[in-house]
Amino acid sequence: MRLTKRIRHRFGISAPRMAVRTQLAWYWRCLGLLILVSVAFALGTWIYDAGRRFSGSGHGELEQEVKRLRDSVGKLQSETARLRAVSDASESRLKIEQSAQRQLVSQVKLLEEENSRLKEDLAFFENLAPSGDGLSINRLTVRPDALPGEYRYRLLVLLGGGRKNRQFQGSLQLVVSVQSQGGDGMIVIPDPAKPDNAFRLSFKYFQRVEGTFRVPREVKVQSVQVRVLEQGTSQARAVQSVDLS
Numbered sequence: 706m707r708l709t710k711r712i713r714h715r716f717g718i719s720a721p722r723m724a725v726r727t728q729l730a731w732y733w734r735c736l737g738l739l740i741l742v743s744v745a746f747a748l749g750t751w752i753y754d755a756g757r758r759f760s761g762s763g764h765g766e767l768e769q770e771v772k773r774l775r776d777s778v779g780k781l782q783s784e785t786a787r788l789r790a791v792s793d794a795s796e797s798r799l800k801i802e803q804s805a806q807r808q809l810v811s812q813v814k815l816l817e818e819e820n821s822r823l824k825e826d827l828a829f830f831e832n833l834a835p836s837g838d839g840l841s842i843n844r845l846t847v848r849p850d851a852l853p854g855e856y857r858y859r860l861l862v863l864l865g866g867g868r869k870n871r872q873f874q875g876s877l878q879l880v881v882s883v884q885s886q887g888g889d890g891m892i893v894i895p896d897p898a899k900p901d902n903a904f905r906l907s908f909k910y911f912q913r914v915e916g917t918f919r920v921p922r923e924v925k926v927q928s929v930q931v932r933v934l935e936q937g938t939s940q941a942r943a944v945q946s947v948d949l950s
Contacts, residue, residue: 826861826913839865840873840933842945847929854922862933862943863911874936877904877914883924894918906933925950 829843845860864873879894895901906912920926927950932941 822859822913829861840935840943841865842931842933842943845931845945845947847947847949850917852919854924855917855919856926856929857915857917858929858931859913859915860931860945861911861913862906862908864908872909873906875906875942876900876934876936877906878932878934878941879918880930880932881918881920882927882929883920884927885921885924889927890924892920 930946933943
């Protein structure tokens, strides 16, 4: 009975299941293992190379890239400095040209004014009677100048035809009538006690006179009288006034 139960238990329905497995040859197993080892080696090599690029082992390539970038920055800085120098030079030349242009405009203006005065003088002499005699003051103008209290005067002193062979020697004197809070007054320029060579006159036919004088800022100039004094005398040989009030 026991033997029969053992046989049933081993080979019967209730017997344990058996798995059927395919048996691989040893050389196939070696080939598979070799493939796995090769793949692992290749993967390890790739990981090592990648690690070199991003780790200290690839620092040389990084330094080369940094050096290339530095060289590029240096070239850009040099080019920027060159362009800045060109720009500064152009700006400097432009300023010089503008300054020269302003000077030319100023010179042209002065020449135009001088030309205008010469034309006026020419017209005056053309209309002047040749038989006139004695001294005369012509074309007298007095105008405020650039600075406060400063005035510019212009005039023409003419010697008549009856004294062609004589050189006139004398001086110019300005008598300025002024008004201030203290009342009216007169200022004589130059001071009779202090002769000024700037007011000397010396000519044979005519002399153009131009100059400036100053008065205190707080006074108002009413009129200016111009006197021509001959050397050795205190009496005016010619007098002319202009009203500024």
